Amino acid sequence: xxxxxxxxxxxIFGRWRSQxxxxxxxxxxxxxxxxxxxxxxxxxxxxxxxxASLLYRLLRxxxxxxxxxxxxxxxxxxxxxxxxxxxxxxxSLKPMARxxxxxxxxxxxxxxxxxxxxxxxNAFMREFGCMAFDHARVSKDYAERFKQAMSSYSAIQSSxxxxxxxxxxxxxIRTFCDVAGGCGHLMCALLLAKPGLRGIVLDLAEVxxxxxxxxxxxxxxxxxxxxxxxxxxxxxxxADAYSLKMILxxxxxxxxxxxxxxxxxxxxxxxxxxxxxxxxxxHDVSHFAKLFDIHMMCWGTGQExx
Numbered sequence: 001x002x003x004x005x006x007x008x009x010x011x012i013f014g015r016w017r018s019q020x021x022x023x024x025x026x027x028x029x030x031x032x033x034x035x036x037x038x039x040x041x042x043x044x045x046x047x048x049x050x051x052a053s054l055l056y057r058l059l060r061x062x063x064x065x066x067x068x069x070x071x072x073x074x075x076x077x078x079x080x081x082x083x084x085x086x087x088x089x090x091x092s093l094k095p096m097a098r099x100x101x102x103x104x105x106x107x108x109x110x111x112x113x114x115x116x117x118x119x120x121x122n123a124f125m126r127e128f129g130c131m132a133f134d135h136a137r138v139s140k141d142y143a144e145r146f147k148q149a150m151s152s153y154s155a156i157q158s159s160x161x162x163x164x165x166x167x168x169x170x171x172x173i174r175t176f177c178d179v180a181g182g183c184g185h186l187m188c189a190l191l192l193a194k195p196g197l198r199g200i201v202l203d204l205a206e207v208x209x210x211x212x213x214x215x216x217x218x219x220x221x222x223x224x225x226x227x228x229x230x231x232x233x234x235x236x237x238x239a240d241a242y243s244l245k246m247i248l249x250x251x252x253x254x255x256x257x258x259x260x261x262x263x264x265x266x267x268x269x270x271x272x273x274x275x276x277x278x279x280x281x282x283h284d285v286s287h288f289a290k291l292f293d294i295h296m297m298c299w300g301t302g303q304e305x306x
Contacts, residue, residue: 020061021085022101025094029059030078030085033068038075092152099149104128104135104142108298115297123298132300137206151213154185157245161186161276162193170194173272177202177239179232179263180247184225187243188215191224198224200237205229232259236266245276249292252301280306 001009024030032044041056048055056074063070067082078086085094099105104127111123124132136143174197178187181201191199201208201216208227211217216225228237233255236242242263248256263273278289293304 017065018097018101020058020065021067022097023058024062024067025085025097025101028087029062030067030082030094031087033076033078033082035078035080035083038071038073038077040073040075044076091155095145095148095152099145102142102145104139104145105299112294112298121297122300124300147213150182151185154182157276158186158189161243161245161274162189165190165274170197172270173241174198175200175239175268176241176243177237178243178245179236179259181243181245182207183210183213184215184227186245187225188219188221191221192219198226200226200228200239202228202230202232202236204231232262234262236262238266238268239271240268241272241274242267243274243276248275248302249277249296249304250300250302252303255301278304280304 027048027050029044029048032047033039041059042052044050044059045052045055059068059076060070062068062082063076066079067085068076069079070076083089084092085097086092087094107127108123111126114126115121115123122131124130124135128135130138132142132146136146176187176190176197177200178184179202181187182203184199184201187199187201191197199216199221201214208214208229214227216222216227230236232247244259248259251259260273267273278287278292280289280293281287289304296302296304
């Protein structure tokens with residue numbers, strides 16, 4: 001078999017790997033393992049309420065893709081990769097795995113050929129008859145998967161934003177608004193880095209009214225961080241600076257113009273807008289953004305941009 005054939009087969013069977021990983025997160029398997037003490041399928045099956053024989057085959061497959069290691073006594077320990085799928089890891093990727101390989105997002109991809117043929121994106125509408133955010137209002141399972149995934153990924157994204165803004169002059173910024181900022185992880189990271197800053201987080205009522213989940217509540221920053229319930233397509237609060245972290249890629253050009261126009265109307269001049277997105281590079285550069293763009297084609301009306 002040629003190297004090219006090997007590579008294509010690896011792509012064809014790639015979904016097997018992600019589904020094997022996903023099954024472990026759905027079962028809560030990685031939370032019952034650690035990096036030191038080997039545990040057998042029989043022991044784990046009793047704790048998880050699973051079948052020991054089939055569980056062993058799943059564990060063996062997870063070892064084959066580098067998430068676990070198997071010893072001579074059929075005991076399993078976590079690798080560094082598998083450790084990232086524990087719920088208590090500070091940079092846990094378990095919630096992201098549960099979202100992207102979960103039943104809702106998994107179902108979207110079968111519509112990709114049809115979308116390309118007829119020129120109409122948004123597989124969420126084809127599969128569920130509504131937009132993703134609307135589906136989250138009626139599906140508690142999807143709402144929880146989405147919220148947990150966005151929250152878990154925020155730690156990584158916030159650190160990248162702080163690094164990018166390290167040399168930025170904030171002297172003219174008194175009030176900073178994060179538009180569609182969720183539970184406020186990015187805003188609170190900025191407030192901790194910039195003690196003189198006041199923050200506003202704008203998001204939908206169902207997000208900002210969940211007070212125990214808000215990062216300002218967790219970190220004791222309530223006096224400096226205000227949460228505002230609202231819709232960015234209608235209006236945004238007045239501020240000296242705004243951030244849009246992974247927001248514009250959710251929407252088509254006309255929708256983005258509506259969001260940015262509302263920011264311009266509300267902004268206290270002169271103001272700044274910080275846009276945090278994956279940027280699509282030149283034609284000869286292989287990049288995650290070019291794959292993420294297809295996910296956005298499936299998920300809604302948006303896209304990754306140059």
